Amino acid sequence: MKMANVFAKNLSSKQVMATDGTEIGILYNIVMDIRTGDLIDLIVKPDMSLDTSKYKVDEQYILLPFESVRAIKDYIVVDKNIARGLTPEPVEI
Amino acid sequence: MRADITSLFGLNIYTETGTYVGKVADLVLDVDERKVRGLAVSDINKDIFDVTSRGVILPYRWVITAGDIVLVRNVVNKFRKANKVVEED
Numbered sequence: 378m379k380m381a382n383v384f385a386k387n388l389s390s391k392q393v394m395a396t397d398g399t400e401i402g403i404l405y406n407i408v409m410d411i412r413t414g415d416l417i418d419l420i421v422k423p424d425m426s427l428d429t430s431k432y433k434v435d436e437q438y439i440l441l442p443f444e445s446v447r448a449i450k451d452y453i454v455v456d457k458n459i460a461r462g463l464t465p466e467p468v469e470i
Numbered sequence: 471m472r473a474d475i476t477s478l479f480g481l482n483i484y485t486e487t488g489t490y491v492g493k494v495a496d497l498v499l500d501v502d503e504r505k506v507r508g509l510a511v512s513d514i515n516k517d518i519f520d521v522t523s524r525g526v527i528l529p530y531r532w533v534i535t536a537g538d539i540v541l542v543r544n545v546v547n548k549f550r551k552a553n554k555v556v557e558e559d
Binding site: 420 | 471475476479496497499500501504505506508530531535
């Protein structure tokens with residue numbers, strides 16, 4: 378499904394949620410590449426109850442790769458495995 | 471060069487020939503392509519933008535670099551006749 382373009386300021390302080398429904402935190406900022414315009418990481422202020430040990434931590438924030446974003450509307454929904462920098466587990470046939 | 475997107479807000483935009491364009495009011499993000507699509511520009515230079523609106527959106531591919539200011543490709547004369555240029559991207 379194609380997501381519409383969004384204004385960056387509309388995203389500030391949006392709730393970040395995983396695809397399994399767990400709350401991750403509040404969006405604080407986004408890291409971009411100035412030259413190419415690529416969006417690289419979400420900087421998220423983690424929820425108090427979140428175990429941050431599984432994420433890339435930068436001081437009081439956690440960094441989630443932008444590839445993990447599944448949807449942005451009223452919430453920002455991210456794929457937990459990709460957000461933790463893990464590749465999806467290989468499926469055994 | 472990596473930067474937080476908020477670091478661009480409020481920066482003055484100039485063309486490579488030194489003409490003032492406006493200020494960065496916001497960024498337009500394409501979530502599917504994981505890219506910044508455009509710059510929402512406020513306080514525009516009315517001499518180069520023949521528009522009645524308060525701001526314009528410039529395609530991000532016109533940006534050369536950004537630091538203390540944002541430098542864009544020469545946009546002077548692009549908006550004289552066809553305001554549509556802004557909508558095209």
